[in-house]
Amino acid sequence: MVLCPVIGKLLHKRVVLASASPRRQEILSNAGLRFEVVPSRFKEKLDKASFATPYEYAMETAKQKALEVATRMHQKDLRTPDVVIGADTIVTVGGLILEKPVDKQDAYRMLSRLSGKEHSVFTGVAIVHCSSNDRQLHTRVSEFYEETTVKFSELSEELLWEYIHSGEPMDKAGGYGIQALGGMLVESVHGDFLNVVGFPLNHFCKQLVELYYPPRPEDLRQPVQHDCIPAVDTFEDLSDVEGGGSEPAQRETGSRDEKAEVGAAGQATAEAECHRTRATLPPFPTRLLELLDGFKLSKALLTACKLKVFDWLKREAPQKAPDIASKVDASACGTEKLLDVCAAMGLLEKTEQGYSNTETANLYLASDSEYSLHGFMLQNDDVIWNLFTYLEFAIREGRNQHHRVLGKKVEDLFQDAYYRSPETQLRFMQAMHGVAKLTARQVATAFDLSRFSSACDMGGCTGALARELAREYPRLQVTVFDLPDVVELAVHFQPAGPQAAQIHFAAGDFFRDPLPSAELYVLCRILHNWSDDKVHKLLSKVAESCKPGAGLLLVETLLDEEKREAQGGLIQSLNMLVQTEGRQRSRGEYQCLLELHGFHQVQVVHLEGVLDAMLATRVAP
Numbered sequence: 001m002v003l004c005p006v007i008g009k010l011l012h013k014r015v016v017l018a019s020a021s022p023r024r025q026e027i028l029s030n031a032g033l034r035f036e037v038v039p040s041r042f043k044e045k046l047d048k049a050s051f052a053t054p055y056e057y058a059m060e061t062a063k064q065k066a067l068e069v070a071t072r073m074h075q076k077d078l079r080t081p082d083v084v085i086g087a088d089t090i091v092t093v094g095g096l097i098l099e100k101p102v103d104k105q106d107a108y109r110m111l112s113r114l115s116g117k118e119h120s121v122f123t124g125v126a127i128v129h130c131s132s133n134d135r136q137l138h139t140r141v142s143e144f145y146e147e148t149t150v151k152f153s154e155l156s157e158e159l160l161w162e163y164i165h166s167g168e169p170m171d172k173a174g175g176y177g178i179q180a181l182g183g184m185l186v187e188s189v190h191g192d193f194l195n196v197v198g199f200p201l202n203h204f205c206k207q208l209v210e211l212y213y214p215p216r217p218e219d220l221r222q223p224v225q226h227d228c229i230p231a232v233d234t235f236e237d238l239s240d241v242e243g244g245g246s247e248p249a250q251r252e253t254g255s256r257d258e259k260a261e262v263g264a265a266g267q268a269t270a271e272a273e274c275h276r277t278r279a280t281l282p283p284f285p286t287r288l289l290e291l292l293d294g295f296k297l298s299k300a301l302l303t304a305c306k307l308k309v310f311d312w313l314k315r316e317a318p319q320k321a322p323d324i325a326s327k328v329d330a331s332a333c334g335t336e337k338l339l340d341v342c343a344a345m346g347l348l349e350k351t352e353q354g355y356s357n358t359e360t361a362n363l364y365l366a367s368d369s370e371y372s373l374h375g376f377m378l379q380n381d382d383v384i385w386n387l388f389t390y391l392e393f394a395i396r397e398g399r400n401q402h403h404r405v406l407g408k409k410v411e412d413l414f415q416d417a418y419y420r421s422p423e424t425q426l427r428f429m430q431a432m433h434g435v436a437k438l439t440a441r442q443v444a445t446a447f448d449l450s451r452f453s454s455a456c457d458m459g460g461c462t463g464a465l466a467r468e469l470a471r472e473y474p475r476l477q478v479t480v481f482d483l484p485d486v487v488e489l490a491v492h493f494q495p496a497g498p499q500a501a502q503i504h505f506a507a508g509d510f511f512r513d514p515l516p517s518a519e520l521y522v523l524c525r526i527l528h529n530w531s532d533d534k535v536h537k538l539l540s541k542v543a544e545s546c547k548p549g550a551g552l553l554l555v556e557t558l559l560d561e562e563k564r565e566a567q568g569g570l571i572q573s574l575n576m577l578v579q580t581e582g583r584q585r586s587r588g589e590y591q592c593l594l595e596l597h598g599f600h601q602v603q604v605v606h607l608e609g610v611l612d613a614m615l616a617t618r619v620a621p
């Protein structure tokens, strides 16, 4: 049901939300709006000093975000949207404009400025109506802003840092999310709460009413409240039997009379249709259909990686579809379709001259980039995709599905599945190397580890994390402990450099062989592979090898205790089910495991992305 009937005016139009903000998406879809999401690429770098007021800055940014999307969609030969909505939320305090923090220190600066004070939150909104004539894009912009004042309690340093480490501030204006943990910092709110969250829904509906039902001259003679959303019977009066054209209504005197001239039967049918639509048409299931299409998008991304499309385009760009097709040895028509989808997903740029990589593709999808995830993509395409086709069996049986994919029994997960041939082992190691390189710096710097002089990275694979630990702590000696086959290949992943002397590889099986001695043991994305029994076995071996005061650095994606949030973590749970013998665990579960094995003083830091790091200290037994 659409509460605000004017939202229904947009149901027949192609509406695009030019925003990556999940909050805006949620607010608008809860209001029954059907829309596509195309995040804007407009860089939020307007000169703040050139605006007389902060809200003008927010409105202009919102407008530029929406116009960038409208222009890009029009140019890309996608169908020009009818309406593009852009928004920008800022916080102002003491004459300063605060946007999203760039790092934890920035979040700290913002939140300490807000502590104990009142500040304003402005959201600027732009509604851009688009039309296309002779391939030219025409736009009409309607913009507005909303202000809400929020007062914070005095925040202690401890609370402030705990909040920052939760990771919540990073993608939020002013460094807090009033709708979640940040709500605990707030003493009072004056004005529209949703405006603080990122989208002033009430004002938006009023703006639509103004756009689609501008007051008639006779209304203007009567005392009419223009800032209200009309009551439902007012809307009945205003109902538009055409169900909405692509333009907002340009009400002219007499437009009602024209409707009155419609034949009685026709009017009755149209009214009945209008009532039926309003009463029975449920909100369009945009999100559901996007979820359904998710696997097709993944497969398109994986296929483009497998065909090395991004490698060819990194070498030479722009290139037309037939040229790429001949290089990747594929049909021209199929390649063009794949390239267009990649462009629509924001992985490629499409211009008259041809296709080029976006920055994301150059950074992460080309196989020779420093932070390439190409190996991880291939592992997903060749192994994980197949395992997920048996998800139903995994759910029914409660175990991994390698036996179905491989057609034989798997006794030893790594030897029989991942390392069953030199090719599968290399692909697995390349995948792990890509992910580890991307996250190693955050893991190495999550805590101050300078008190340790030796570390053992258990199952450390190619040594990507060891390298970052060595870089961060020049007096640390790191042993990478992994299976003999892994150690043999790992040298190929180790670049020469000053850290090489700090890193050593030791071959062994951590379930069977003695562990190398160290002051700090690292288990990074290891325990989630194993059953509770094996986790106990491993932790007791680590505990036995530790002297009092030794550390254990555990890195995993932690589930929340109720297993409701952290979509990434919950998907990892399914991933672990189809792929491994283990499972994702919550912070509480890990804390219990650690304490049971004599590791106390557990500290937790949430890292960017989905990982969490826990540091615990071995106490005397």
Ligand SMILES: O=c1[nH]cc([C@@H]2O[C@H](COP(=O)(O)OP(=O)(O)OP(=O)(O)O)[C@@H](O)[C@H]2O)c(=O)[nH]1
Pocket: 018, 019, 020, 021, 022, 023, 024, 039, 040, 044, 065, 087, 088, 089, 090, 100, 171, 172, 173, 176, 177, 178, 179, 182, 196, 197, 198, 199
């Ligand atoms: O209490 C809350 N305050 C603010 C937010 C979220 O903060 C961001 C504001 O950033 P911006 O307006 O630049 O929007 P982006 O997220 O970068 O997305 P665009 O693609 O639209 O630029 C916004 O997401 C708010 O929702 C919050 O969640 N709580």
